[in-house]
Amino acid sequence: MKRAGALFVLLLCLGACSARRADAAAFVRVLSQNARVRTAPGPQYRVVYIAERGQVLEVVERATKGYWFRVELDDGTTGWVFGEQVVPFEVVEGEPGFFTRAWTATQKAIIGPSPVPYANVELSFSAGLFDREGMFLFRPAWLIDSYFALEGFFGESPRKQETVLLGGLGWTLRLIPGAAIGPYVSAGVGLAHFVPKQDAFTLPTRTLYALTAGGGFEITVKPRITVRVDFRNWTLFYTNESQTAQEYSGGLAIFF
Numbered sequence: 001m002k003r004a005g006a007l008f009v010l011l012l013c014l015g016a017c018s019a020r021r022a023d024a025a026a027f028v029r030v031l032s033q034n035a036r037v038r039t040a041p042g043p044q045y046r047v048v049y050i051a052e053r054g055q056v057l058e059v060v061e062r063a064t065k066g067y068w069f070r071v072e073l074d075d076g077t078t079g080w081v082f083g084e085q086v087v088p089f090e091v092v093e094g095e096p097g098f099f100t101r102a103w104t105a106t107q108k109a110i111i112g113p114s115p116v117p118y119a120n121v122e123l124s125f126s127a128g129l130f131d132r133e134g135m136f137l138f139r140p141a142w143l144i145d146s147y148f149a150l151e152g153f154f155g156e157s158p159r160k161q162e163t164v165l166l167g168g169l170g171w172t173l174r175l176i177p178g179a180a181i182g183p184y185v186s187a188g189v190g191l192a193h194f195v196p197k198q199d200a201f202t203l204p205t206r207t208l209y210a211l212t213a214g215g216g217f218e219i220t221v222k223p224r225i226t227v228r229v230d231f232r233n234w235t236l237f238y239t240n241e242s243q244t245a246q247e248y249s250g251g252l253a254i255f256f
Helices: 002-022 098-110
Strands: 024-030 034-038 047-052 056-062 068-072 078-082 086-092 121-130 133-143 148-158 162-174 181-196 206-221 225-238 241-255
Touching (some): 121 148, 133 162, 162 206, 181 225
Antiparallel strands (some): 024 056, 024 086, 034 078, 056 068, 148 162, 206 225
């Protein structure tokens, strides 16, 4: 009878330990300056993500050959990281609260990693308000590195009595490159060409210089779509004329 009781207690302990073990999640922390995540376990495969030093990634499985871990990225995709660049560890947690689970599920379902660290070209289209009137702008950019980019802009602001054609060149400085929600500052110089409509006989055709300064956010959502939000101040001037305008716009960006 005593033996049966002891066996029952042992089985309970093993069950509890197994349940506690099942709640353990495996992770790796990046030890090197950065770690390249590849499409397959091997240095010859394409890089899909670069993890920075100290970043933590959840482990999906361990490679059967070689010291590689398959990890899950923020957008739900997976890749392989070399074990010499990371240190594995486990986290055992109880049942997370409702808000924690809701935020984690939302983040995994919506937010994705930024494509900026791997891109050379950005093509974005923005629409919004320019001096309380509608505006449409196309903004192509050349990414010199993850922080700095040269950005062109051209488009128009159709108004009641005239149409303003905008064009120029500027720069963008990303403050946290690679972040899913990345702030940036920008400035530029260009021209604003005012074309009166046919019924606006009193307005002349004129061209003003344009200076812009401001910033915004890039928000990367799945599947790697980037939403762009801009807030800029425009100064339009020439010899005998000067005016300011504020831009509030949003749009989509594609990276290559």
